[in-house]
Amino acid sequence: MNAQIGIAGRFRLNATAIKIIAIALMLVDHIHQMFSWAGVPVVLKWFGRPVFPLLLFIMAESFYHTRDRKKFLFRLLIGAWFMVIANTVLQALMPNYEIVLMNGAFMSFFVAGLYMLFWDMLVAGIKTKSPKKIIAAILLCFVPVLSGLPALFIAQFAFQWQLPLPVLRLIINAFLLLPSVFTQEAGLIMALGVLFYIFKTRRLAQIAALVAFSLFYFAMGNDAANQWLMVLAAIPMLLYNGEKGLGIKYFFYVFYPAHIYLLYVAATLIKG
Numbered sequence: 001m002n003a004q005i006g007i008a009g010r011f012r013l014n015a016t017a018i019k020i021i022a023i024a025l026m027l028v029d030h031i032h033q034m035f036s037w038a039g040v041p042v043v044l045k046w047f048g049r050p051v052f053p054l055l056l057f058i059m060a061e062s063f064y065h066t067r068d069r070k071k072f073l074f075r076l077l078i079g080a081w082f083m084v085i086a087n088t089v090l091q092a093l094m095p096n097y098e099i100v101l102m103n104g105a106f107m108s109f110f111v112a113g114l115y116m117l118f119w120d121m122l123v124a125g126i127k128t129k130s131p132k133k134i135i136a137a138i139l140l141c142f143v144p145v146l147s148g149l150p151a152l153f154i155a156q157f158a159f160q161w162q163l164p165l166p167v168l169r170l171i172i173n174a175f176l177l178l179p180s181v182f183t184q185e186a187g188l189i190m191a192l193g194v195l196f197y198i199f200k201t202r203r204l205a206q207i208a209a210l211v212a213f214s215l216f217y218f219a220m221g222n223d224a225a226n227q228w229l230m231v232l233a234a235i236p237m238l239l240y241n242g243e244k245g246l247g248i249k250y251f252f253y254v255f256y257p258a259h260i261y262l263l264y265v266a267a268t269l270i271k272g
Contacts, residue, residue, distance in 0.1 A: 015058050016245025018236045019252060022054040027259060030103075034263040037098035037271065046226050050233035052108070052186050053210055056193030057237055059109055062249070063116050064200050073113045075253065077179070079106035083257055084176045090261060096268040103260050104176070108186035111144050111179050112193035119198055148180030189213065189230070207234050 029048020032040050066072045087101040118140045125133030154171055176183055184190055192213050199205035214231035 012241055013236060013239035014241055014243040014245035015061060016248055018054055018058055018240060019248065021236055022051050022058075023252065023255060026051045030260060030263055034099060034267040037267075046229050049227055049229035052105070052189045053192055053230045053233035054236060055105070055109070056112060056186075056189070057196050057206070057233065059112065060116065060193055060197035060200055063113055063197060065244075069113075069117065073110060073117070076106050076110040076113060079253055079257075080104060080110055080179075081177055084173060086257060086261065088173050090264065094265065094268045096264065096271060098271065099264060099267060101260070101264060102185065104185045105256065107176075107179060108184040108190050109193075111181060111184045112190050114140060114144055114179060115194045116197040119194065144179050144181045147178040148175075148182035151175035151178075151180065152182060203237065203240075207237060210234055210237070
């Protein structure tokens with residue numbers, strides 16, 4: 001345990017506590033997402049800005065310490081596939097033209113996990129001077145990029161082809177099942193999780209990466225969501241003591257889709 005973790009350890013903010021903080025902020029954010037049509041103020045959305053960085057931070061810790069990375073990634077992939085299908089089915093059964101269900105954080109975590117695996121494979125290949133491992137790492141690096149190219153191609157020519165809307169939606173949803181850097185929900189922030197993993201033993205470097213991303217979004221300006229507020233994730237990160245806590249990993253797998261769909265159903269019923 002390095003000095004930074006030791007200092008933060010006195011405040012007793014473990015991984016479970018950070019997950020709970022992130023989940024609470026996420027709930028507030030999604031209340032705005034589902035009820036913005038009813039006049040819920042955008043300030044609620046601001047609460048959600050630190051959520052992705054916090055969850056990616058904890059994921060980087062979990063990925064480093066897990067005993068079975070294949071199972072870890074498989075759980076995320078199953079969660080991602082479930083939400084793509086559930087989003088499609090729920091919107092078909094209960095259409096609400098004020099809300100678009102595109103929530104799919106599991107796929108963002110899965111893609112981030114692939115790049116964490118890529119980093120480990122690359123480092124191992126360089127250390128052992130193994131061309132095979134280095135080539136395998138590079139190939140893995142390109143998988144989430146290449147898998148998204150067909151979707152971009154279809155999106156480019158969909159209007160020209162005049163595809164019926166149901167057909168277009170079916171094609172888009174099919175491609176959402178593929179792990180891609182272009183369709184995962186977190187966007188550029190996903191890369192922040194990879195940096196958290198690369199600098200997993202250097203807390204100040206992790207914070208520096210977070211600040212850099214926040215400054216980037218701040219410089220972009222005119223962002224109603226104020227994405228730069230994700231810099232506030234630095235506070236729990238600095239207070240993290242390196243301990244797992246209760247874990248509750250399966251709670252998040254259940255809570256994340258459950259609260260999304262309950263809020264969507266409630267919003268749809270209220271709107272009538």
